Amino acid sequence: MKSKLFALLVVTALIFAACSPGGGGTAAGPIKIGGGFALTGDESALDLPAANGAKLAAKEINAAGGVLGRQIELVVHDSQYKMDVTAQIAKQFVEQDKVVGVVGFTDTDSVLAAGPAIQGAGLPFITAGATSPKIPTQVGNMMFLACFGDNVQAAAGAEYAFKNFGKNAYLLWDKGVEYTTLLGGYFKSRFTELGGTLALEDSYDDKATDFSAQIAKVKALAQQPDFYYIAAMPYNVGPVVKQFRDAGLTGPIVGGDGYDTPDILSVAGAAAENVWFSTHALIDAQGGTAGIKKFIAAYNKEYGHDPENAFAALGYDSVYLFVDALKRAGSTDAAAIKKALEETKSFPGITGAITFSADAHVPQKGVTLIKIAGGKFTLGAEIVPEKVPAP
Amino acid sequence: MIGPSIAILVLAVVLTLLQVSGLAFWQGLFVNLGIFLILVLSLNLSSGFTGVFSLGHIGFMALGAYTAAILTLPLREKHDYLPNLPAWLASVHFDFHLGSFPIGFLAATLIAGVLVALIAWLVGLVLMRLSGHFVAVATLGFLVIVRVILFNADDFTRGSRTFSNVTPYTDLWWVWAWALIVLYAVWRIKRSPFGRAMLAQREDRWAAQSIGIDVMRPRLLAFVISAFFTAIAGSLYAHFITSFSPTVFYFDLTFRVITMMVIGGMGSVSGSVIGTVLVIAIGEGLRRIEDATLLYGLSQIILAVIFLFIIIFRRDGLLGQREIPLDRLFLRGGDASARPPAQVSDVNRS
Numbered sequence: 001m002k003s004k005l006f007a008l009l010v011v012t013a014l015i016f017a018a019c020s021p022g023g024g025g026t027a028a029g030p031i032k033i034g035g036g037f038a039l040t041g042d043e044s045a046l047d048l049p050a051a052n053g054a055k056l057a058a059k060e061i062n063a064a065g066g067v068l069g070r071q072i073e074l075v076v077h078d079s080q081y082k083m084d085v086t087a088q089i090a091k092q093f094v095e096q097d098k099v100v101g102v103v104g105f106t107d108t109d110s111v112l113a114a115g116p117a118i119q120g121a122g123l124p125f126i127t128a129g130a131t132s133p134k135i136p137t138q139v140g141n142m143m144f145l146a147c148f149g150d151n152v153q154a155a156a157g158a159e160y161a162f163k164n165f166g167k168n169a170y171l172l173w174d175k176g177v178e179y180t181t182l183l184g185g186y187f188k189s190r191f192t193e194l195g196g197t198l199a200l201e202d203s204y205d206d207k208a209t210d211f212s213a214q215i216a217k218v219k220a221l222a223q224q225p226d227f228y229y230i231a232a233m234p235y236n237v238g239p240v241v242k243q244f245r246d247a248g249l250t251g252p253i254v255g256g257d258g259y260d261t262p263d264i265l266s267v268a269g270a271a272a273e274n275v276w277f278s279t280h281a282l283i284d285a286q287g288g289t290a291g292i293k294k295f296i297a298a299y300n301k302e303y304g305h306d307p308e309n310a311f312a313a314l315g316y317d318s319v320y321l322f323v324d325a326l327k328r329a330g331s332t333d334a335a336a337i338k339k340a341l342e343e344t345k346s347f348p349g350i351t352g353a354i355t356f357s358a359d360a361h362v363p364q365k366g367v368t369l370i371k372i373a374g375g376k377f378t379l380g381a382e383i384v385p386e387k388v389p390a391p
Numbered sequence: 392m393i394g395p396s397i398a399i400l401v402l403a404v405v406l407t408l409l410q411v412s413g414l415a416f417w418q419g420l421f422v423n424l425g426i427f428l429i430l431v432l433s434l435n436l437s438s439g440f441t442g443v444f445s446l447g448h449i450g451f452m453a454l455g456a457y458t459a460a461i462l463t464l465p466l467r468e469k470h471d472y473l474p475n476l477p478a479w480l481a482s483v484h485f486d487f488h489l490g491s492f493p494i495g496f497l498a499a500t501l502i503a504g505v506l507v508a509l510i511a512w513l514v515g516l517v518l519m520r521l522s523g524h525f526v527a528v529a530t531l532g533f534l535v536i537v538r539v540i541l542f543n544a545d546d547f548t549r550g551s552r553t554f555s556n557v558t559p560y561t562d563l564w565w566v567w568a569w570a571l572i573v574l575y576a577v578w579r580i581k582r583s584p585f586g587r588a589m590l591a592q593r594e595d596r597w598a599a600q601s602i603g604i605d606v607m608r609p610r611l612l613a614f615v616i617s618a619f620f621t622a623i624a625g626s627l628y629a630h631f632i633t634s635f636s637p638t639v640f641y642f643d644l645t646f647r648v649i650t651m652m653v654i655g656g657m658g659s660v661s662g663s664v665i666g667t668v669l670v671i672a673i674g675e676g677l678r679r680i681e682d683a684t685l686l687y688g689l690s691q692i693i694l695a696v697i698f699l700f701i702i703i704f705r706r707d708g709l710l711g712q713r714e715i716p717l718d719r720l721f722l723r724g725g726d727a728s729a730r731p732p733a734q735v736s737d738v739n740r741s
Contacts, residue, residue, distance in 0.1 A: 039687040078678070078687040083632050083639050084423050085678075091416040112555050112634035117415065138555045138634075175542055178552040178636060205539070206551070206638065 030066075030073035031332055033058070033322060034093035034102035036114055037315075041081025045234045045261055046106040049308040050128045051076055053295075053315030054103060056302050057323075067323050068330070074319065075099060083113040090117035100332040101125065103146075103318040106311055108132040108178045115139035124338050126322055128314040129280075131257065132182055133391035136361040142334075144341055144356060146318040146349070148365045150179065150256070153278040154186035155385035156367035157229065157254050158194065161276075165252050166226025167196045170218060172240075173231035176206020180231040183256045187229050189389040199225040204240075206233065211240050215247045227252040234258050238267025245271035252276055260309040265375060275372040276380055280310040280351040282368050287379045291350035310351060310368075317349035362391075394717025399571065406563050418563055422631055424671050425566035429624040431651045431663045432570075432577045437617035439657035440586060441610045442593035443519060446645060447530030448621050450537035451511060453640035455503045455622025456629035457541060457548055460557045462499035463630065468556045475546035486558060496560040500626040504619045511618030512611070519610040522596070534645065541637035553636045561631035569627060573620045578660050580616070585609050590658065590712070650698050656708030661715040666708065670694065 037051040038044055058074040066072055075097045079086040093099045094117055102118050105111045106129030118125045119140035126144045127135065133149030161169065169191055173184030188198065199221055202214050218228075230253055232240050237259045244253065245268070252274050259277035268275075282288050283306070285296050295316060299307045307313065322337075324347055329336035342361075347354040352365035371380035409418050430452065438444045462485040464473070469481060485495035518529050541548045548554060580586045588609040592599040596606055629635060647670070655666020677690030701708060 040691060077682060080691065082643065083635060084628075087632055088416065088419050088423070091419050095414060095416045109553050109634070109636055109638070112553050113632055116559065116633055138553075174551075176551050176638060181551045205542075 030071040031068070031326070032073050032075050032097055032099045033319065034097060034099035034104070034118075035074045035076040036079055036086070036089055036093065036102055036104035036110070037076065038081035038086075038105070038107070038110060039076075039078040041079075042235065043081045043107050043110065045263070046129060046309070046311045047081075047104075049312035050104065050106055050315030052299070052303055053307065053312035053317075054128070054319045056299055057316045057319035059302070060298065061319070061323055067326050068332070072323065079105075079110060079114070081110070083109065086110050086113040087117060090114035094118065094121040094123065099123065100326070100334065101322055101337060103322055104128055104315075105130055106314075108135060111135055111143075112138060115143060119143065123334050124322070124325075124341060126318045126341075128318045129257075129311050132178060133362050137391075141361075142338055144361045145363060146321055146354065147280055147314055147351070147363075148367060149362045149388075149391060150182045151186045151389045151391055152365070152385060153256050153367050154183050155190040155388045156369065156383040157256065157276075157278045158187050158190040158196070159385055160369055160381055160383055161227050161229065161252070161254050162191060162194045162196050165254075168199050168223070168225045169196055170199050170221075170225040170228045171201045171231075172214060172228065173203050174206050174208075174233055174236060175203040177233055179256075179258065180233060183231040183258075184229070186389045187231070190385075190387070191229075193387070193389075199223070207235065209239055211243045212247075215243060215249070218244075218249060219247065224249070224251065227254055229254045231256055232258050234261040234263060237261065237264045241275055242268040242271045250274070257310065260311070260370070262308055264372070265377075270375070272372045272375075276369060278367045278369055278383075280365075280368065281313050282370055282377060282379050283307045283310055283313060284377060284379075287377075289350070291348070295350050313351045317351050317354070321347055321349065321354060398717055402567065402571075406567055410563055419631075420671070420675065421563055422561060422566050422627075424667065425563075425570040426624050426627050426631070427648065427651060427671060428570050428664065428667045429566075429573045429620055429627070430648045431655070431667045432573050432660065433617040433620035433624070434648055435652050435655075435657065435660070435663045436577050436580060436620075437613045439652060439659070439663075440581065440589040440593065441613050443522065443610055443614070444527045445530040445614070445617075446527050446649075447533035447537075448617070448648070449640045449645045450534040451507050451618040451621040452625035452628065452644070453537055453541060453637065454507050454510065455500075455625025456635060456640070457554065457625075458503035458506055458622070459496075459499045459626035460554060460629040461547060462502060463496055463558055463560070464556070465558065472549060472554075472556060473547070477546075480547075493560050496558075496565075496630065500623055503626050504622045507622035507625075508615050508619040511615045515611045515614040515618075519607060519614055534641070538637050538641060541640075548637070551636060551638075553634050555634035557629055557633040559630060559633050561627045566627055566631075569623055573623075574660065574664070576616070576620075577663075580613075581660060585612060589613055593658075650694065653708050654698065654701055656710035656712065658712035659708070659710040659714055662708055662710035662713075665710065665715075669709075673697070 035054050037047040039048055039051060055074055058072055062071045077089040079089055093102055101124040103126045105127050108130045111127045111130040119142050124142050126146050129147050131147050131150045133151050136143045171184055171188060174180035202217060204214055228251060230240055232255060241253055255277040257279040260279040264272050281292055285293060295313060296306055325337050325340040329340040342356050342358045344354060344356045354363040356363060367383045369380040369383055370377045409421060434448050465486045466484050485499040487495040514533055518526055521529055542551055588604045591604050592606045600606060651666040651670045654670060656662030674690055677693055681687050681689050
């Protein structure tokens with residue numbers, strides 16, 4: 001009995017010993033940037049490409065000679081999409097890795113869990129893909145977004161659909177997640193402001209697999225809406241679209257950047273035709289911009305396949321954005337980097353031009369509207385919304 | 392009582408060193424350890440001692456977290472983030488201090504605990520009549536109900552949107568003071584007549600009943616006390632992470648706590664401590680290995696495999712129902728001569 005106990009204690013002690021940090025960065029070594037991503041868990045469909053994009057950017061920057069005469073090192077930790085682990089890796093970045101700033105994450109929960117430790121240490125923090133426009137007020141003045149806010153993409157979707165599809169919409173959202181709830185709310189606010197009406201508003205539980213109850217309510221409507229706005233998470237988009245089509249609802253389905261996953265093509269297949277969604281960039285070797293084409297080629301060379309979605313591009317952009325600020329700051333001092341970030345003017349990101357100011361840490365970027373046609377993503381429209389709902 | 396005193400002394404030294412060092416990462420790790428310890432101990436009290444396997448405890452944690460956080464949220468944040476609170480709740484703010492001691496946090500935590508214990512009593516009146524698979528499924532139902540309520544009680548919880556800007560009151564001292572209280576309480580309950588009744592009806596309900604041991608009372612008592620402590624852990628968690636949504640309190644957390652309990656041993660207090668420390672330490676160690684090898688996800692796979700092996704080869708967990716006698720551990724190296732005093736003190740205590 002006792003020997004077993006001691007064996008346990010020894011194992012524990014060994015593990016703790018193994019955990020001790022292995023040498024911090026010296027002034028002459030590489031500049032360390034933290035990369036926080038949920039590489040495993042429910043958010044990994046977005047975070048894994050984002051992390052790959054970020055690593056690719058770091059590699060390119062180093063190949064081109066680094067910044068401030070030094071190489072950069074992207075220190076990546078997996079948050080496992082567990083909030084206690086997320087809060088811990090934020091502290092790990094600050095204390096053990098001694099990073100000069102942090103990039104990463106594609107969802108609000110993770111950013112808010114990691115935020116306090118990074119903000120508390122006074123380090124700049126750029127989220128690659130968490131699109132809640134409220135994040136900077138919730139976390140603090142060191143928080144920046146590399147992506148547009150949900151209010152911007154919802155307004156873009158609402159304006160385009162209002163003009164092209166009609167004035168009578170159906171709204172469905174995943175009520176289990178902040179992102180979809182905000183997106184649905186912003187869509188409703190902009191669409192009704194334009195003079196549109198909602199034939200029906202409905203919601204479903206996160207990770208639902210059966211949408212027949214919602215579909216039955218749509219079919220019971222006296223008049224079918226002109227289009228369906230469905231705010232869904234990446235793991236839900238395939239099933240929800242497929243079941244809507246199987247039920248004979250063929251009108252345009254409009255959504256947000258949660259649709260930007262190859263799963264929608266593989267799960268929904270032919271049912272995905274006539275689906276439109278707002279996202280950060282069209283990742284397509286033919287239809288994309290010059291920057292996107294170059295990015296796809298580099299990504300392909302590094303990882304052996306095309307980028308899975310626009311989050312790869314956002315991860316890529318956030319590292320370049322940070323390094324651009326480093327260069328202009330001329331030092332690794334956090335306050336100087338923050339000031340440089342706030343002075344960012346039309347930074348040529350591959351997901352669009354990024355401009356920050358002291359009051360606006362959410363960039364005003366154009367929105368790419370993608371249309372699924374012929375079994376692939378095609379460019380539907382590039383939109384700068386005329387009016388954006390307040391965050 | 393020398394053993395426990397030494398253990399507490401060692402813990403106090405470790406905590407003081409951590410506090411002085413100012414290393415937020417290691418402090419955070421020990422805060423997590425303490426919170427999970429409370430969760431595992433209270434789950435063990437209810438599920439391990441009585442054999443009424445609950446999959447719904449994280450629901451109590453969620454209710455505790457939300458209740459305490461709504462209470463402590465300062466007025467300004469309340470106005471910004473929870474504008475639709477009913478007036479009587481909107482004006483309540485437990486952010487007052489006694490000197491520098493946040494007594495409002497303590498009050499909010501206790502209120503959350505009592506409220507959740509009441510809910511557990513109501514739920515338990517029905518659910519504790521069930522046994523085996525039925526109670527597991529029913530408590531799972533409770534977890535789902537709590538989640539749906541949290542999502543839909545928008546005015547109180549912000550629904551699916553992240554509940555943020557909670558004041559970070561929780562530190563090492565709060566967590567470990569509570570952990571020690573829970574540890575002591577659970578330890579005493581196990582050795583009390585109630586605890587023995589719990590274990591007796593767990594082993595053989597009919598035999599226990601035939602000699603006059605009530606089944607319902609000890610079960611309900613365990614369930615209610617356990618819910619109280621789980622809610623306390625929820626409050627500590629809320630004021631540590633400072634932002635959370637209903638998604639956090641679901642299957643993932645449920646299974647992590649169950650893993651710790653099963654590995655340590657269902658029905659063993661010291662097993663709970665060992666299970667929690669081991670799972671957290673292995674998880675943290677493997678996470679470092681992941682970073683070094685880039686094999687992300689490895690830690691979760693290995694933990695799952697360890698869990699499988701324990702289920703197959705050591706179904707009772709590392710300690711089963713047994714306890715590590717601290718007195719013997721620290722005093723005489725566990726030889727036979729130490730046994731009589733330990734037994735004497737047992738008799739004195741019970």
